[in-house]
Amino acid sequence: MTDTVRASASLRRRLTLVLIGGAAVLALLIYFFVRHYATQIAQQGQDEVLGASVTSILDAAVIRNGTLEIDFPYASLSMLNTASDDRVFYAIYRDGEVLSGYPSLPRRAVEPGGPMSWTAVFDGTPVRITTAARRLIAAEGQTVISVSVAQTQDALAGTLRNISQTVALFGAGFFLMATALSFWATSATIGPLKRLTTSITRRGPQDLSPVAKPVPAEMIPLVSSLNNLMGRLDHSLRQSEDFIAEAAHRVRTPLATVRSHAEATLQRVEKEENRKALRSMVRAIDESSRAAGQLLDHAMITFRADHLERQTLNLTELVTDIVSRLEPVAEMKDIAFRVEAAPVVPVSGDPILLQNAIRNLIDNALKYSPGESVIDITVCMDETARLTICDSGPGFPPEQMAGLVDRFARGANAEGITGSGLGLTIAQDVAVAHNGHLVLSNRSSGGACVTFSL
Amino acid sequence: MKFLLVEDNMELAQAILSRLRLDGHVIDHAAKIQDAIAFSELGEYDLILLDIMLPDGDGRDFLQRHRQGRKDTPVIVLTARSQVSDRITLLDLGADDYVTKPFDHAELEARCRAVLRRRAGSARNVTQVGDVTFDPVAGVVQVAGTAIKLRNRELRLLELFMNAPGQIFSKQKLVDRLFSYDEDVSDNAIEVYVGRLRKHLETSSLRIRTSRGLGYSLEHD
Numbered sequence: 016m017t018d019t020v021r022a023s024a025s026l027r028r029r030l031t032l033v034l035i036g037g038a039a040v041l042a043l044l045i046y047f048f049v050r051h052y053a054t055q056i057a058q059q060g061q062d063e064v065l066g067a068s069v070t071s072i073l074d075a076a077v078i079r080n081g082t083l084e085i086d087f088p089y090a091s092l093s094m095l096n097t098a099s100d101d102r103v104f105y106a107i108y109r110d111g112e113v114l115s116g117y118p119s120l121p122r123r124a125v126e127p128g129g130p131m132s133w134t135a136v137f138d139g140t141p142v143r144i145t146t147a148a149r150r151l152i153a154a155e156g157q158t159v160i161s162v163s164v165a166q167t168q169d170a171l172a173g174t175l176r177n178i179s180q181t182v183a184l185f186g187a188g189f190f191l192m193a194t195a196l197s198f199w200a201t202s203a204t205i206g207p208l209k210r211l212t213t214s215i216t217r218r219g220p221q222d223l224s225p226v227a228k229p230v231p232a233e234m235i236p237l238v239s240s241l242n243n244l245m246g247r248l249d250h251s252l253r254q255s256e257d258f259i260a261e262a263a264h265r266v267r268t269p270l271a272t273v274r275s276h277a278e279a280t281l282q283r284v285e286k287e288e289n290r291k292a293l294r295s296m297v298r299a300i301d302e303s304s305r306a307a308g309q310l311l312d313h314a315m316i317t318f319r320a321d322h323l324e325r326q327t328l329n330l331t332e333l334v335t336d337i338v339s340r341l342e343p344v345a346e347m348k349d350i351a352f353r354v355e356a357a358p359v360v361p362v363s364g365d366p367i368l369l370q371n372a373i374r375n376l377i378d379n380a381l382k383y384s385p386g387e388s389v390i391d392i393t394v395c396m397d398e399t400a401r402l403t404i405c406d407s408g409p410g411f412p413p414e415q416m417a418g419l420v421d422r423f424a425r426g427a428n429a430e431g432i433t434g435s436g437l438g439l440t441i442a443q444d445v446a447v448a449h450n451g452h453l454v455l456s457n458r459s460s461g462g463a464c465v466t467f468s469l
Numbered sequence: 470m471k472f473l474l475v476e477d478n479m480e481l482a483q484a485i486l487s488r489l490r491l492d493g494h495v496i497d498h499a500a501k502i503q504d505a506i507a508f509s510e511l512g513e514y515d516l517i518l519l520d521i522m523l524p525d526g527d528g529r530d531f532l533q534r535h536r537q538g539r540k541d542t543p544v545i546v547l548t549a550r551s552q553v554s555d556r557i558t559l560l561d562l563g564a565d566d567y568v569t570k571p572f573d574h575a576e577l578e579a580r581c582r583a584v585l586r587r588r589a590g591s592a593r594n595v596t597q598v599g600d601v602t603f604d605p606v607a608g609v610v611q612v613a614g615t616a617i618k619l620r621n622r623e624l625r626l627l628e629l630f631m632n633a634p635g636q637i638f639s640k641q642k643l644v645d646r647l648f649s650y651d652e653d654v655s656d657n658a659i660e661v662y663v664g665r666l667r668k669h670l671e672t673s674s675l676r677i678r679t680s681r682g683l684g685y686s687l688e689h690d
Contacts, residue, residue: 267549271571275484343579
């Protein structure tokens with residue numbers, strides 16, 4: 016039955032994937048955010064130094080006697096020294112015209128006031144440029160001096176690389192820890208579900224009682240509907256068993272009435288044609304009641320075979336019980352049972368199924384045996400427990416041998432003997448349910464042999 | 470023999486009654502558990518035939534009470550249920566045997582005999598004709614005090630003859646009584662058994678006479 020359950024993605028995998036995916040996204044977010052923030056801070060540092068340098072140059076600008084003089088201190092540029100030997104460029108403009116420095120340095124128009132920084136490409140390398148302007152007032156009028164200082168970004172890139180590495184390491188560590196945590200969380204969450212499954216799988220086949228152990232609140236709807244389902248199943252199984260028993264009763268009682276009347280009448284009538292009719296009536300009744308009984312038995316066996324209830328049994332005991340029960344019937348035909356059995360032949364199986372199978376096999380032997388004959392029954396234990404039943408009836412028709420265990424199949428030589436064609440099917444089904452098998456053969460001296468091994 | 474039949478289906482009960490009476494048995498009929506209890510307390514029975522589904526309860530309850538009352542009258546259950554486990558509980562509850570409805574009357578008789586034989590208590594049912602005594606339950610035949618061994622069908626044939634000495638039984642009637650309905654036998658098969666029985670009775674005072682075209686009868690010298 017488990018084969019028919021279609022699996023969607025497992026809960027464990029789903030939960031793990033969601034948790035790990037979440038951790039990965041978080042780790043990436045942390046990485047980018049921290050790196051971005053670190054970049055900003057590092058850039059700010061560089062901008063401040065550049066700004067200080069620009070300001071100190073501007074501060075040195077004076078107009079003396081109508082001439083602009085800038086005597087900027089060495090420190091203005093030396094403060095920009097870095098470990099990576101970044102190159103520094105500058106340019107000084109008066110009213111938009113280059114006074115000194117690199118004329119091709121990228122420029123932007125600035126109003127006098129606080130410095131402004133931006134990144135541009137100069138001489139094939141990215142540089143950070145800070146520009147500030149100052150208004151100077153002299154007797155001739157006013158003039159605007161602006162200064163740009165640029166610096167390559169090697170030191171900054173190095174710092175950023177270091178920061179990125181550290182942040183990446185941190186992110187990876189976070190991710191690993193979160194993964195471990197999500198595995199643990201998943202197991203802890205799935206645990207009660209697993210325990211419920213085990214407790215249900217370990218149940219005996221007839222145990223349909225509700226789950227009594229406490230379960231987590233989220234599982235209560237599932238477990239209560241499971242309990243509900245089992246309750247209904249139990250109820251309907253009981254009902255159908257009762258129904259089968261009741262149905263058998265309803266069918267068999269009138270049949271029994273008709274049969275007994277026919278038998279009683281047969282004792283009184285003399286006319287041969289009436290007697291013939293009564294005899295065939297009795298046979299038809301036997302046929303139908305046997306078929307009804309075996310159909311119900313077969314249904315019961317098919318049901319039980321799905322949930323085999325194994326017990327340790329002594330096969331010899333089972334066989335001798337059934338033999339002694341059938342003794343009066345055998346006696347009617349002067350048939351004797353010759354039983355050769357080891358005292359104890361242990362088998363593990365369902366007693367009701369085995370009894371039914373063995374009874375069907377011995378019943379068959381009885382039906383097909385001629386009067387005053389012997390039925391040989393052997394029970395022994397070699398590699399497997401084995402029961403052999405041999406009669407001296409007509410035997411199995413060799414060409415039909417393979418198909419006789421099929422449902423409703425009957426031998427071509429079974430004419431005139433009541434049977435439903437289910438006896439061997441039942442025996443075979445029971446053998447197969449116990450991982451055993453049923454082998455049909457014929458004795459060389461004539462008569463059928465059935466070997467039932469478990 | 471004296472039987473008590475507990476069966477609520479009147480039609481079936483009538484059929485069983487008429488058949489058992491035909492064989493010369495005495496039989497009382499109860500249709501309810503209450504009646505059955507009353508009957509079994511008043512009379513002594515050789516055997517009780519008990520149906521399971523009864524209008525005022527389960528036949529198994531009667532069985533249990535019957536056994537608790539230390540009555541050792543053997544009980545054969547007539548069951549119409551087919552579940553094997555049901556049969557097992559029947560035997561557990563103290564039934565001596567059971568037959569499943571519809572049953573072969575000959576099988577019921579055979580089972581009654583087997584149960585009574587196990588209980589080994591019926592010396593009173595011995596029939597005697599001439600110097601032959603016959604105990605149908607034990608299956609023992611004595612000719613002038615010496616036991617002789619007969620097969621089952623020979624015993625049944627002798628039983629028929631001894632229950633009605635002098636009566637002519639047709640071949641068909643004998644076939645019906647000796648063979649089950651699913652055996653295809655000709656009327657002449659009976660000649661074999663009559664022949665054997667004659668041989669067994671050679672030393673006795675009994676003879677089996679053939680009435681041509683009519684059948685056989687048991688005659689006493």
